[in-house]
Amino acid sequence: MGIVLHALAAAGYVALAVMAWRALRLAPEAPAGRHEQIGLAAVLLLQALALLDGMFSDGSLRLGFALMLSAAMFLGMIVYWVESLLIRVDGLRLLLLPLAAIVALLPIVFPQSRIIANPESGWLRLHLSIALAAYSMMTIAALHGLLMAAADRRLHDLAMPVSKDDHGIRQTLGRMFDAMPPLLVLERLLFRLIWIGFVLLTLTVLTGIGFSEEVFGKALRMDHKTVFTLLSWLTFGLLLIGRQVRGWRGRLALRWTLAGFALLLLAYVGSRFMLEVVLHRG
Template sequence: MILLSASPSAWLLALVTAAAYALGAAVASRREGGRSHLAMAPAWALHALSLAWGQLGSTPHFGFAAALSMTAWLVLTIYALERELFPQMRTRWILGALGGAAVLLAALFPGRPLHVPASPWLPLHLTLGIACYGLFAAAVVHAWLMSRAERQMRLAAQLHGSLPLLTLERLTFRFVRWGFVLLSATLVAGWLFSEQLYGRAWLWDHKAVFSVLAWVTFAVLLLGRARFGWRGRSAVRVLYAGAMLLLLAYVGSRFVLEVVLGRVG
């Protein structure tokens, strides 16, 4: 099994970014309130630079780890925007660990070299897919926060750094709805324009099967929410199931190819 690793300069940037995430989370935790969350801004900017380094360099690469790193960066971007609206949100250590781990994983497994795409629309198709991953990842994070807040309420514990339960629930399903729209657009584009995008007809491979299963799961979740008022643990479990299927669709299949089978071409 042959695994590619990033260049020394990319590794250095990844290590500096991970350290910046840890330092930013520590500083932000000590300076509660105000603009304390801006301590994470340098790490966020370095993460963006690391992504650009991998995609815009002399030999661009892409794979499962790069997809996870982009997804983590999008979740952190959403958190930064939400923090302006909801200052009481405090998940810095969790998101800092997520960002640091993702950027190091992308350096360890940079993926396969990217060739000239068969279609100029392929970058847009990939962008839609990554944005879809980011929105559903944000939904999962909010669902976890919602479950934690509900558990604390049942234990009559004081809620520290948490949004009201109804606000978390509303945000969770807002991300699910927009993620579902992007997932639908990605699947339709892949089905109708597969030959133009990839130079081959649509194939019912592992990626396609898991993507369609994820789409069906999220459709059932949104339908159950609209028609039957699904909420709480049942809704969260369905969301987690759909997110896991979606994760297996690209990240899982590429992980098997790149790490288990050692195919990076």
């Protein structure tokens, strides 16, 4: 049943992506319609059922890199869905929907997972919930940053001569960026997401300390997850300080954002990918 639900969720994301790109070609100025928002809500419900089945189907708590990534993307899509009700971010859906379709398929392609010890621990449940929320918020922030970089690059490219072969591509990209808010609005939104993500990441560290104290009798176990999480937390913290004190923005802020996100991925998803897929260990 879980495989069917993951496949249906991926198919739903693909259908929405096709609709979004078709709408961009036919009516670039038109915002995403209510039917798209309702359709996305339905797909999110399917993915929620698929994740619940994958994580709790046999009465235990299971996690793997594919389920973790899918869950983080699922929460990120919820953030986008709420965001789209408040501000026009149509350009972002053109990137998010195809990516969400790929990520929704990962638990089918890489079904490996492991049973999580101490599932009855309140600290563990709280820690995992907040960690997933932090992952999703920073994922959306990283994608926002990439879109900002692409939009900034487009502004510089507008002054360059265009060949006939590049004209169609530039026209399509132009329509895509026309469906996005101005760069300054995107930048404010990016740092709002990073602030929320940083608070969640701080809570992830604190609840991890509580869980470690409860189960292992010490505040921090300096394994790879802890090290990479702390490095990511430090990177985002320095970025926010640099923003407040030195006014960091633009490409400098983007580099710090992507560096912090890469470290966060390595904290769990990257390490589980190496163990489960490359080394075939649980």
